[in-house]
Amino acid sequence: MDLWAMADRGTRRYWKTFGRRIDLDGKHSWLWAPVLTEAGGTVEDNWLQAEAERVGGWIDDGPEAGLLADIGALAGGGFDPGQLHPDVRDFYERTGLWRMEAWVQWAPVFALGGWFVSRFFGRRVGQLALPIRSLDTARGIDSRVERVAGADGGYRGAAWLRTSRATGEYIYSGFYRVSRLPGSEQPSVHVSFPLPLGNVQVFLRPEVGEGGALRLVSPPGAFGADGAYITVVEGDRCWAARIPIHEEFHVFADGANLLRTDHTLALGRATALRLHYLLLRD
Template identity: 55%
Template sequence: MSADRAYRVLDAGTRAWWRTVGRRVDLDGEHAWLRAPAAEAGVIGPSWLDAAAAAVSGTVERGGERGLVPDLAALDGPGFSADDLAPDVRDFYERTGAWTMDAWSSWSPLFQPGGMLVEHLFGRRLQQLALPVQPLDVSHGIDSEIVGIVDGQGRQVSAAWLRRLRRTGQFLFSGAYAVRSLPGAARPSVHVTFPLEKGNVQVFLRPEVRADGALVLSSASRAFGRDGAYVVVHGSRGEAWAARVPIHEEFVVHVDDRGELRTDHELRVGRARALRLHYRMRRGKVGQQDSSTSILTSR
C-alpha cells in the first residue's frame, strides 16, 4: 500500500471513529451553533478561506491591523463587561494584527509522545494543528497573519489567524475566530474553529474578567452544548456528527508588573495537565522582518 493511500485510509478511519462516538447533529437547525468552516481533502492551510467567505456571501480581506474580535463588547452579558478589561488586553484582541508574540511551551512527559505522534501523522502532513514539540522546529520564528472573512454588508463574520514556520512556510495553525452564543447561555463565548477535511475541531471559551483587568477564557464544562471542545464530521449526503472531547483549556491574558502583556495557556486532558504555554505580546507589525513572531520551546 502506498503512503498516500495509507494516509487516506487513516483519515477515513479517523472520521469513522468520530461518527461512532459522536451524535447526529442538525447544523441547519437545533445545532446551528456548531456550523463552522470545514475543508476539502489535502493540505488545509488557508484552503478553506474562500469557501467560508462564499458561505456568508462575502469576501476575504487582508491587510491592516485587523483583530480576532473587532469589538470585545460583543461578549458583554451578565458577569462580563469588556470595559473592565485592561486597555492592552482589549487592544490585543481588537487589533491583533498590530501585535507580535513570543511563546514558550512545556509538555507533560506523559503527553509529549502523543503530541509527537499527532504532529507526525496529521499535523505536518495536513498543515493544521501542528503544535511544535521540538525546539528546533521554530528556531527561525513563525509568521502570523490575520485575515478577515467579511459578509456582503462589510461586517467581519470571523477572523482567520494563520500561523506558519518562517523557515519552511509550513502552516502550524489555521483557525477561524468569532463570537457565538451557546444554547441557553447568559452571554456569548469566543468560538475558535480549526477546519479539517470534511469537518473541524471547535472550541468554545467562556470569558471572564479578573479584578486586575485580566481576561480569562476557559472551556471547563463537560456537558454537550456548553463551553468546551468538539469534533464535527460531515457526511457525503449533508449529514453531520459531533463529539464532545475531554480537552479543557484556559487562557489568562494579563499585564504583568513591568507593564508587558502576557498570556498563560494551559491545556488539560480530563484532569491531567498535558501542555502549558506562556506568551509575551508586543506591539509591532506581524510579519515584518524587524518584528518577527517566534516560539521558544522548552521542556
C-alpha cells in the first residue's frame, strides 16, 4: 500500500512540475470539475454526494435520467442539434432507458500498457479500469445515470457510472455537462473523471454526421481548446496540463436502425484503443 501511495504522490508531483498553476476561481474556472478529496481514496461514486452538497442540491436517480438535460444546449458555431437522428438525441437525454453491449480492441503495442494501468491503477482506485479483452465485457456492462440538481432544481450535470456485470467492479465514473471554452462560440460536451486529489477532463467538440449521426471529437490543440487535460488539486492550489490523448465518438443508427457507437482513443498520432458499443433501448 505504501508503494502505491508513493507512486501516486510521484505522479502528482510530475504534473505539478510540468503543468501550470491555474486559478479555478478566476480565469481558469472552465477547468473546475469534481475531485476525490482523499489521497488514497476509491473513486467509484464516492464523489457524487459531495458534488450535490457543493451546489446545495440533491441527486436525481430517476429511471429516465440523461447525460444532458437538453442536447439543444450544444447549438452554436455551425452545430445544429435539430439535424441529429431522434435516437441519438433520445440516448443523450434519456440515457437511463438505454443499455449497452461493448467490444474492445487494443493496438498490440499499447495492450500491455493498457493492462498495467487498468490492473494496478483503474481497479485499485475504481476509475478508468478499461477492459483489455472483449471477453472482459462478454456478460455485459451495467450502466446507471444520476443527475445532480441544484438548489433551484435545475440540471448541474450527470454522473455516468458503469460497472462490470460479471464482477461488479467499477469501470468508469464520469461527470457530464455542457461547457463553453474561453473565446469559443461552440459549446462542448465536458466530461470529467474524478481522481484522488485531481481529475482528468475531456472537452469534446460536437459535429453532425451523415444520417443524423453525432461525432464528438477532442482534437490536438493549444491550452484552452477542446482536448484532454489533467489537474492536481491540493487545498486551494491547483495545477493543470494538456495531455496528448485524443478521442472520437461516432454515435449513429445503422442500416437495421440499431444505435451504435464507435469510440477511438489515440495517444498522440497513434491509435491505442477502439471500442464499439451496441445501444439498446429498454
